Amino acid sequence: MSDKKLYVTPDDVETLMFDWGCFKLTSTPEVTGAKSFSTGVVVVDPGKGHERHNHPGTEEVIYIVSGEGEQMVEDENGNPVVQKVTAGCTVYVPEGRYHYTINTGWEPMKSFVIYSPAGAEQELKELPDCRIAPPGEIPNR
Numbered sequence: 001m002s003d004k005k006l007y008v009t010p011d012d013v014e015t016l017m018f019d020w021g022c023f024k025l026t027s028t029p030e031v032t033g034a035k036s037f038s039t040g041v042v043v044v045d046p047g048k049g050h051e052r053h054n055h056p057g058t059e060e061v062i063y064i065v066s067g068e069g070e071q072m073v074e075d076e077n078g079n080p081v082v083q084k085v086t087a088g089c090t091v092y093v094p095e096g097r098y099h100y101t102i103n104t105g106w107e108p109m110k111s112f113v114i115y116s117p118a119g120a121e122q123e124l125k126e127l128p129d130c131r132i133a134p135p136g137e138i139p140n141r
Contacts, residue, residue, distance in 0.1 A: 004033035010041050015133040016124055020048040021108070022139055025121050038118035042101075044069065044109045049102030055120040060093040060113060062101070067109030070102045 005012065008026045016023040025031065027039040044050070044067075052072070062071070068086045074097045075081050084104070085091060093099045103109040115121055124130060133139045 005031060008032060011136055013135055015137070015139045017131040017133060017139050018050070018127070019129050020050050021045045021103075023121075023124060028121065029118055035118060037114055037116040038121050039112065039114050040121060041065075042111045042113055044101060044103040044111075046103050046106050046108065050100060052098050052100045054096050054098045055093075055115065055123075056096045057117075058120040059095050059116050060099075060120070061116075062091040062093065063112045064089045064091075065110040065112055067103060067107055068105040069109045070104050071099070072101075073097055073099045 008031060010024040010026060013024050013026055013031060016025070021042065021044040023040055023042050025038065025040040027034050027037070029035055029038070042062075049069070064085050064087050066087050068084065070082055071085045071091050072080050072082045073091065073093050076094075078098075080098075101109075101111075125132065
């Protein structure tokens, strides 16, 4: 029997903690066995955000679950396109495009992200400000 999960809650997986918030990788090759994509839940603290970055060779979809913020995604000419995002908004980040997210609201901004193909999320663990809490442990940021 496989140790891969078909049903995953955020409590089932480790928490990647950053100065701006946290990330729970709910579907990766290691967790579910998914190979074509990976997913996760991101929480960005009020007034914070992650820096401009890109994922070469990877597309990303960001679905805003709650909260509000500012999202930047470069257009095909490399020009930054900034837009306010709120719950219910879906953001598509084409392969390799630079982007950032900032929480402009008073409450945590929660989003669900999808990377295709899987793998780009593993780079987050290598960032110097990443701290990891084991599954089930309340993150102490």
